[in-house]
Amino acid sequence: MKLNILKTILLTASLSTAIVSCSEDFVETKFFQDVEQAPLTSLTEVESFERGMYTSMRSETYYGRDYTAFAEVRSDEMYSNLYAGYFTTVYNYQMTSADAYARDTYRQIYTAVAKANILINTDVNGIQGTAADRDAVRYHIGQAYVLRALYFFDLLKLYGQKYTGGSLGIVTPLKYDPKALQARGTIAQNEAQIESDFTTGLAMMEQYDLGVTDRVYLNVYGAKALMSRFYLYKGDYAKVRTLVADIVNSDLYQVIPAASYAGSWKSSKQNNSIFELAVGVAGANGTNSLGYLYNYNGYGNTVVSSGLYNQYSNNDVRKSIIELTDGEYYLYKYPSLEGADNLKLIRYEEVLLNGVEAELNGGSAATALIYYNQIVQNRGLAAASSVNMTTLKLERAKELVGEGFRQWDLLRWGDPVPRPSVASTDIRLTAFPIPRVETDIAGTPIVSNPGYDN
Incomplete structure (x- = not known):
């Protein structure tokens, strides 16, 4: 995988001003070209990066709207009446490789993955501060593992071929590398990686538990709840x-x-x-x-x-x-x-x-x-x-x-x-298309999903 939007990351200059209220906007990281991410060196920076993951999750193209709606408009309990033109291609199974819904959600979730990878690969020994600060960083790294597992799981459901008769899953980058090219793994490989991330993250969170009780931060029981969701889908x-x-x-x-x-x-x-x-x-x-x-x-x-x-x-x-x-x-x-x-x-x-x-x-x-x-x-x-x-x-x-x-x-x-009467009956279209902006990158090993135009 080599996403243009993930080519580089820089922390904002306001990183040191961590949020003081949950009603305020989380500190966001910005993505630029040709600048490598500097190592995180303090607990404050780690906490701000964690909040950046949450910011990515609440975007309208992820949990803030689209990802949630995708599973509803293609179901028996809700449907899209197509007002204001929203979700027409999703509801009618008329997406193409250039479809904005497929592209923007793919981009948003992999943005969250990139932030998680930077946290996961943080050198704890390079963190300035006390031993307690470094243990707190380990707890936050555990959260990043758990959330990366969730991101991979969400991507696999949407873009993987589990329900379309194929064996391909998604790309699972394990470190932030803006120049890397990586192919899609199999569904089995993806599920093994997701399980590994969950178990690794939970073990770290339990070992270095900070006693988090605020429900806007993932705690040990939140990690277990997410794991129960994954294992339910895995059977x-x-x-x-x-x-x-x-x-x-x-x-x-x-x-x-x-x-x-x-x-x-x-x-x-x-x-x-x-x-x-x-x-x-x-x-x-x-x-x-x-x-x-x-x-x-x-x-x-x-x-x-x-x-x-x-x-x-x-x-x-x-x-x-x-x-x-x-x-x-x-x-x-x-x-x-x-x-x-x-x-x-x-x-x-x-x-x-x-x-x-x-x-x-x-x-x-x-x-x-x-x-x-x-x-x-x-x-x-x-x-x-x-x-x-x-x-x-x-x-x-x-x-x-x-x-x-x-x-x-x-x-x-x-x-x-x-499916609505105008929709194709091609079961392969259950999986979203891999966006053309991804498959058109020179030298990419990523293959598209069958049934689409790329």
Whole structure:
């Protein structure tokens, strides 16, 4: 891989002024040509680079809007009504190698990878300060490993051939090298690298644990929650069961009660939040935000299907944040039109649902039911007497709608993924195209995905 946007990195001159409030904008790193990244030499610089990773993640082309929406508009629980022209090529499976959605998300995630690689390859012995400072740096390097695993996982789902009949995955650069050329690995190689990053990062975070409790920073349990997501998609249910049990037994998190459910989407750092991206006014994406995409008074482009809406009972509190307007169902999980709501990356409810599925696949049916009832009883519903995979699939849809999971759930289950009537039926187009700006680089070993024009 040799991305033009990753040719060089420089820290901004304001690096030493780390943020003092989560509502302020994270210190960002800037990418320039022909200047190599200088080594990080202080804990302050390391912390600022970490915040730069978070900044990359909250971009509108990553978790701030597009990456989340991709899995919703290609699902059975939401769809794009094509208002304002958003997601037309994605929804209709009409992307080309020059498609802006494929290009910009690819670029944004690999920008985050580059920042993670600079942190991971930091020489801890070169860090100025105390031994405690250097141990703190090791903790942050552990976070960078975990987040790099997440970035690779997200790239693999979107651009890899796991669900298209092929064997190729994505490029997995392990250090920042603006002049490197690297080919795509296989899916198996990618998954092994992701697992290695997760386990390495978690071990470092546990060994040098800083006792982080602020939910806008990844902690040990956030790392375990992300790992449970990865192992669920990989089908390693035993690992999911262990990770979920660790998180549940920590007693640090709880399912949001019915009375607080609607308000929890307007508020940051709630008890069900394991890891969220701080946004605030300074970091808001405005008209490019997820809230503006979902809300009727914004673009109102991505809406809930009537099929899912009709599955909610009238006393289900989740129904209260879906509103019927002009014949379509609008979701208000991110109610701010300015996009100032924190992005809830990992909620306790997702972890419990991961646990339900894992327990139903080789574990304890009784434990699965306990996890399941923790959710439904806090949504205004009566406790269930049993749970099975059919029930679990519907509950994941009702609880996680709009959060960017559904297409991936359908694909890993082998369930049908609906396509509009105008869409191609070519299964290869499930994977996004490798952007032409990548495959056109002279001497690149990267090959394109079949079915596209590059």
